[in-house]
Amino acid sequence: MITVLYYALTAFVAVLLVRNFIDRKKWQEEVLYVIVLLPFVLRILRLK
Amino acid sequence: MTMRKIVIAALGAALGAAAGLSFYQSRHLPEPVVPGPGVTAVKKLSDYFGPLEGTANDVNVYVLEGAEPGGAFLVLCGTHPEEPAGRLAGWIFAENASVSKGRLFVILTANRSASTVTRLGGAYPPDYTIVTPWGGRTFRMGDRWSSPLDQWPDPEVYVHYPSRQELAYIDIRNLNRTFPGRPGGTLTEKTGHAILELIRKERVDVVIDLHEAELQYPVISTIVAHEKGADLATLTSMMLSSEGGFAMGVENSPRALRGLSHREIGDNSDAVSLLLEAPQPFLDATRGRTDRALLLTGRDEFVVRAGKQGLLFEKIDDAGWPIDVRVGRHTSTILQILEIWSEDNPGRAVVAGGVPRYDEVIKSGTGAYLKDVKTADPAKIVYE
Numbered sequence: 384m385i386t387v388l389y390y391a392l393t394a395f396v397a398v399l400l401v402r403n404f405i406d407r408k409k410w411q412e413e414v415l416y417v418i419v420l421l422p423f424v425l426r427i428l429r430l431k
Numbered sequence: 432m433t434m435r436k437i438v439i440a441a442l443g444a445a446l447g448a449a450a451g452l453s454f455y456q457s458r459h460l461p462e463p464v465v466p467g468p469g470v471t472a473v474k475k476l477s478d479y480f481g482p483l484e485g486t487a488n489d490v491n492v493y494v495l496e497g498a499e500p501g502g503a504f505l506v507l508c509g510t511h512p513e514e515p516a517g518r519l520a521g522w523i524f525a526e527n528a529s530v531s532k533g534r535l536f537v538i539l540t541a542n543r544s545a546s547t548v549t550r551l552g553g554a555y556p557p558d559y560t561i562v563t564p565w566g567g568r569t570f571r572m573g574d575r576w577s578s579p580l581d582q583w584p585d586p587e588v589y590v591h592y593p594s595r596q597e598l599a600y601i602d603i604r605n606l607n608r609t610f611p612g613r614p615g616g617t618l619t620e621k622t623g624h625a626i627l628e629l630i631r632k633e634r635v636d637v638v639i640d641l642h643e644a645e646l647q648y649p650v651i652s653t654i655v656a657h658e659k660g661a662d663l664a665t666l667t668s669m670m671l672s673s674e675g676g677f678a679m680g681v682e683n684s685p686r687a688l689r690g691l692s693h694r695e696i697g698d699n700s701d702a703v704s705l706l707l708e709a710p711q712p713f714l715d716a717t718r719g720r721t722d723r724a725l726l727l728t729g730r731d732e733f734v735v736r737a738g739k740q741g742l743l744f745e746k747i748d749d750a751g752w753p754i755d756v757r758v759g760r761h762t763s764t765i766l767q768i769l770e771i772w773s774e775d776n777p778g779r780a781v782v783a784g785g786v787p788r789y790d791e792v793i794k795s796g797t798g799a800y801l802k803d804v805k806t807a808d809p810a811k812i813v814y815e
Contacts, residue, residue, distance in 0.1 A: 389584050410435055417443030421450070429580050430451040430458075431548075 390427065397423040457557035458547040458578070460571050462815040464522065464539065465802035469495040469529035469785065473813055476538070479632055480625035482614070487544040487581045488622040491813055492629065493525045493537040495783070501533025502636040502772070502779030505629065505702070506765060508539050510606045510640055510692065512546035512573025515726065516709050516757035517641030519561065519570075523762055523800045524786055532773075533781030536633065540815045542606040542622060544581040546573035556723045561754070563798035565805070572726070576604035582618045592616060594689040602690070607640070610695035623695075630700045636779050637663070637703045637772055640692040641761050643711035646734060646743040653680035654764070655706040657697030663775075664705055667767045675763050676789050677756075707764050709757040710745045717742075727754045759792030 397420060404416035425431040466473060472494040477484035479492075508521030521539045528535065540546050549555035549572050560567040579585075582604055589603040590596070592613045602608035604619050612623025630638060637660070644651045656664035664681045671679040684693040684704070696704035712718060712734045713726045719733045729752030738747045766786060773780035787800055804812060 386583055404440070405436070410439065413436060413439045417439055421443065421447045424447055425451055425454065426579075428451065431454045431580075 393423050393426050397427060453557065457549070457571065458580075460558055460569065462540075462570055463568075463804045464491070464493075464813050464815060465526050465804060465807040466493060466811055466813065467526045467528060467785070467802075469527075469535075469783075470525060471496040476622070476625045476629065479628040480614070480621065483621055483625050486618055486621075487547065487578070488542060488618055488625075490538060490540050490543045491815060493539070495524075495528055495530040495535040495537070497530040497532040497534065497782065499532040499782075502776060502781050503534045503536065503633055504769065504772075504781045505536040505538070505626075505633075505635045505638045507541050507626065507638060507640040507692065508537070509543070509546060509573070510541045511575045511642060512540060512542060512571065513550070513555070513575050513714070514641075514643035514709075514711060515559065515570065515573075516643050516711070516754060516761055517707075519754065519758045519797050520641055520761035520765070523758070523792075523797070524765070524783075526802045527785045527787075527800050528783050529785045531782045531784070533779070534633070535781055535783055536629065536635065538626070541626065542577055542619065543815065544577040544618060545575065545604070545606070546571045546815070548574050548578040548580070550574050554721050556721075556726065559723045559726050561727075561798045561801060562796070563801050563803070565803040567798070568801050568804075576601055577606070577619045579604075591689045592620065596689040598690065605690075607642075607692055608690035610690055610692050611699040627696065627699055630696060630702050635700070635702045636776070636781075637705065637768065638692065638696050639765055639768060640696075640704070640706040642706060642708050643714065643757060644708045645714035645716070646710055646712055646745045646747055647715055647717070647737065649744045650682055651708050651710055651745045652678060652760075653682050653708050655682045655684055655691075655693045655708065657684045657693050657704045659697050660703035660705050663703060663768060663771060666771045667764065670767050670771070671764060675767065677760055677763075679760075679764060705768065707761060709760045710747070710752045711757065712747060712752055729753055729757070753793075755793050755797050756789075758797045759787070759789035762786055762792060763789035 400420045474492040477489045508517045560569045610623040613620040654664040693706040
């Protein structure tokens with residue numbers, strides 16, 4: 384059950400990161416959000 | 432969305448896909464085993480504890496049963512898969528050993544989940560290849576802890592069961608901190624419980640857990656023995672140090688440090704529990720580049736320099752600690768323990784042959800004792 388909640392949290396944070404990526408105006412910040420997003424996506428997909 | 436955002440998102444997706452593919456291939460790298468003539472059955476750990484069935488740690492248990500009744504030994508490899516000499520020594524037993532008396536149980540990947548991941552942030556190689564006369568055999572590198580994909584999240588503090596001793600949070604995924612295990616616990620705790628169930632149900636007399644240690648760790652090149660096995664370990668150490676070709680020490684299993692195999696298996700079963708440590712410079716904090724070469728040759732100039740500063744508990748020079756030396760130490764030590772135990776306990780003897788000793792492994796190489804999968808009967812091949 385705790386594991387499921389953690390996956391839900393991970394997905395929630397990933398959605399926030401995607402939203403922030405869309406809202407950014409500077410390309411440096413866009414790159415930063417994409418890099419930060421990667422480990423969240425890999426965990427949701429159960430790759431790492 | 433601007434074109435710039437699309438390009439950055441596409442680059443991120445490509446990066447994620449490349450990384451994800453690498454992680455996937457590493458996690459699913461098949462490791463074939465060609466069971467030798469001595470293997471009479473290949474069981475699963477879930478045969479001893481049903482709830483493990485279908486999990487990453489429902490591992491193979493190789494049974495080598497002799498024609499004559501006798502005692503029982505369990506050789507436990509891959510408790511920490513990132514210490515490969517133990518697994519390779521076990522592979523040599525599974526593919527070469529024959530047993531004439533008693534039973535020998537071999538587990539090659541006690542914590543299989545930990546074998547499917549490498550240390551986060553450690554820049555470990557995902558795998559390594561042992562050269563053989565027919566080509567080579569590739570193995571997963573592995574880690575010390577179960578994969579977070581199989582057991583997650585970690586607690587703030589890990590409270591060991593049943594002692595309630597507080598340990599480092601991450602060690603809740605360390606099989607050698609979760610013995611004797613817990614039937615309703617985490618995957619790693621269930622694995623420890625299943626191994627104890629095997630030991631109890633099969634009336635195992637001696638358990639030998641194979642490890643490697645960094646040279647900066649004081650417990651190295653030694654047998655860590657539960658008090659029930661102190662005499663056996665001491666005699667083995669004396670024989671190896673005088674006639675075996677290498678020095679081997681003995682350490683008492685501390686009563687106050689919980690969760691380790693040498694303590695908990697001895698306390699929670701009738702078995703004598705021993706843990707073997709071989710030197711592995713790859714694990715030293717002061718190492719240089721952490722690559723396959725370092726893993727297999729054990730040569731590292733920075734660890735050598737640490738030795739010159741008196742910071743190590745084992746000697747090292749430019750020759751390093753090659754994998755064949757480390758594997759040979761394990762095979763010879765197991766064979767010596769078998770011999771001494773069987774002489775002292777003729778009614779519970781386990782007599783095994785077909786396994787190379789220290790000098791033979793160094794002379795011919797570990798790969799000489801790994802079978803060619805391509806020429807083996809496909810029906811007999813099993814995978815770790």
